[in-house]
Amino acid sequence: MNRKIATILLLASATGLAACAKKAPETLPPVAEAPAPAPAPTMAPPPLPPSGPAVGTQEHFAQAVGSSTTIYFDTDRFNIDTQDAAALQAQAQYFARYPQITFTIEGHADERGTREYNLALGEKRADSAHAYLVSLGVDSSRISVVSYGKERPVALASDEAAWAQNRRAASVIINR
Amino acid sequence: MTKTSFPLAGAALLVPLLAPFLGTPLAAQDLGAPIPQDQQVESVPVEGEDDGPLRGTVTDESAWSDIGIAIPAFATDANKPTPANEAGTGALGREISRVITANLRNNGLFKPVGPDSLPAPGFPQITAPVYDTWSGRGAEMLVQGYVRARDDGKLVVGCYLYDVALKNQLVREGWVVAPGDWRRAAHKCSDLIFSRLTGESPFFDSRIAYIAETGPKDRRVKRLAVMDSDGANHRFLTLGSATALTPRYSPDYSKILYLSYVDGNPRIYVYDIGSGKQTLVTENRNPTIAPRWSPDGRSILFSMAVAGNTDIYRIPATGGRAIKLTDNPGIDVGGSFSPDGTKIVFESDRSGSQQCYIMNADGTDQKRISFFGGRCATPEWSPRGDQIAFTRIAGDFNVAVMSTSGGGMRVLTNGWQDEAPTWAPNGRIIQFFRTEKNTGRSGIWQVDLTGQNERRLPTPVDASDPAWGPIRP
Numbered sequence: 001m002n003r004k005i006a007t008i009l010l011l012a013s014a015t016g017l018a019a020c021a022k023k024a025p026e027t028l029p030p031v032a033e034a035p036a037p038a039p040a041p042t043m044a045p046p047p048l049p050p051s052g053p054a055v056g057t058q059e060h061f062a063q064a065v066g067s068s069t070t071i072y073f074d075t076d077r078f079n080i081d082t083q084d085a086a087a088l089q090a091q092a093q094y095f096a097r098y099p100q101i102t103f104t105i106e107g108h109a110d111e112r113g114t115r116e117y118n119l120a121l122g123e124k125r126a127d128s129a130h131a132y133l134v135s136l137g138v139d140s141s142r143i144s145v146v147s148y149g150k151e152r153p154v155a156l157a158s159d160e161a162a163w164a165q166n167r168r169a170a171s172v173i174i175n176r
Numbered sequence: 177m178t179k180t181s182f183p184l185a186g187a188a189l190l191v192p193l194l195a196p197f198l199g200t201p202l203a204a205q206d207l208g209a210p211i212p213q214d215q216q217v218e219s220v221p222v223e224g225e226d227d228g229p230l231r232g233t234v235t236d237e238s239a240w241s242d243i244g245i246a247i248p249a250f251a252t253d254a255n256k257p258t259p260a261n262e263a264g265t266g267a268l269g270r271e272i273s274r275v276i277t278a279n280l281r282n283n284g285l286f287k288p289v290g291p292d293s294l295p296a297p298g299f300p301q302i303t304a305p306v307y308d309t310w311s312g313r314g315a316e317m318l319v320q321g322y323v324r325a326r327d328d329g330k331l332v333v334g335c336y337l338y339d340v341a342l343k344n345q346l347v348r349e350g351w352v353v354a355p356g357d358w359r360r361a362a363h364k365c366s367d368l369i370f371s372r373l374t375g376e377s378p379f380f381d382s383r384i385a386y387i388a389e390t391g392p393k394d395r396r397v398k399r400l401a402v403m404d405s406d407g408a409n410h411r412f413l414t415l416g417s418a419t420a421l422t423p424r425y426s427p428d429y430s431k432i433l434y435l436s437y438v439d440g441n442p443r444i445y446v447y448d449i450g451s452g453k454q455t456l457v458t459e460n461r462n463p464t465i466a467p468r469w470s471p472d473g474r475s476i477l478f479s480m481a482v483a484g485n486t487d488i489y490r491i492p493a494t495g496g497r498a499i500k501l502t503d504n505p506g507i508d509v510g511g512s513f514s515p516d517g518t519k520i521v522f523e524s525d526r527s528g529s530q531q532c533y534i535m536n537a538d539g540t541d542q543k544r545i546s547f548f549g550g551r552c553a554t555p556e557w558s559p560r561g562d563q564i565a566f567t568r569i570a571g572d573f574n575v576a577v578m579s580t581s582g583g584g585m586r587v588l589t590n591g592w593q594d595e596a597p598t599w600a601p602n603g604r605i606i607q608f609f610r611t612e613k614n615t616g617r618s619g620i621w622q623v624d625l626t627g628q629n630e631r632r633l634p635t636p637v638d639a640s641d642p643a644w645g646p647i648r649p
Binding site for chain 1: 212392393396397398419421422435440441442465466475479481483484486487507509523525526530553554567569572593595596611613614616640641
């Protein structure tokens, strides 16, 4: 019975995600398929495929959570919507699984804002992601936050599609 | 320098960030060689006829913009070698006239004719012009001058303005400059002419701090740089390994406030021009952005994000306790003092979008002043006190001005993205930076208050964030 309700909720939330059209044209994060909250492997991480990226690298993180390394925002907004929440949940699961990993949340804005305001806005976006991850149990001391404003775009055109990709908060593993 | 304490983030997190810098001053990593400090220019009396009867200046812009001014080569009493010009003081005199001519022409002021198409008066004629020569050429005003090398190596530059029709000297002045400062004499002479003919305050003898930009849009290198108001004497102050943004010259030109990512986070530094060293404006773990000087140079405004939210603070320039001026869940950022230092105009999105607000210098009595359509960002109070320049966002980004109560809004530019206005010391001209669509390339432009005279400033590479300093000491 309980399991049935959970499944229904999961499906409903997936439908809700699919219907949300605000985002950059990206595939949905593959959160729902593998919840896998591995029971606190505080000692050694599980073995990896021999040729795969090493734990503690951005590549390993990206392989584990897919496009969920980054969340996207509407113009001038910094709130965490359902799609952002799903991505951050995937991140939180990853960080729970690898508690030795520290990371930086980089907040960014699109170019259609003034320079100083965008620095402040990027800070708000990164802080939103930070607060949400902490609410999911990630220790705040593992998270560093930095705003780059509009100084580091990933999409280079001057159009709505590019701006949507640049309004983002990206989690970046700190390499040791 | 002392190390910041890091109460908010774990020490383990910061070790990898800081490790490469251990053992050297953290803040010194991206700095280039220091540049010379600004020298005082000494005024000296120069010989000439007594000033004529006092007359009013021509203040109607349409009238003075048509005045034909002849600017022949400055003479010299004896051609002597000088480090300022390898061909000696004679050739230097011609260069000075060229700089004055370019100053007036590039700013759309008067109708100047330079030394390369005019006869060169001899030294004795500088104080006794042959008026018929110049009236025959249709000149209404005549600028003459001389260069004299002193025994101590310094240069004396005399500057004379004559009314050709009235056969009268309007004004004269002289300056002693080091050979390396010869262009300043040309700027002082330009200012003398401009002020005498228009009744406005001077602006040519001033400098501009800005951000020099190179590289592709996604890997842009941003360096702190400075130059004279005409683009000459260009110098880079940082090397480019760390992004530098939003510089501001101190009112006495001894320091520059700017933002650097040199420790990995956006922080404001005070760069001391004399020593070539810099210090953090406040020892703090939080990011600090948008630095500004008070008009007397004693206070610094900055914006700081705490737990994600940015507010405006004020701190003594000599260090000390920061006072929080705004306390609002919205983004409050930037700020610009009124010339008397009693009020601050700043931007805030507390109403839902960026708008301009005024408060007292202690943070009290905050009220919104921008109520026209669109957004109001990066407000800058005119040095004359009567107007505020800002970035108006209404579709495109444009530079606009309004009264200090938010009335009489006028849009002065029409680029795709024009932002961050800065005032000339006399409050008649505004510089800003214009970014190109798609390429992200940027340049510094300037426009006068009529919106008619707009031009791009020559810079060696792309440029943004101009900050125009006051008249030099």
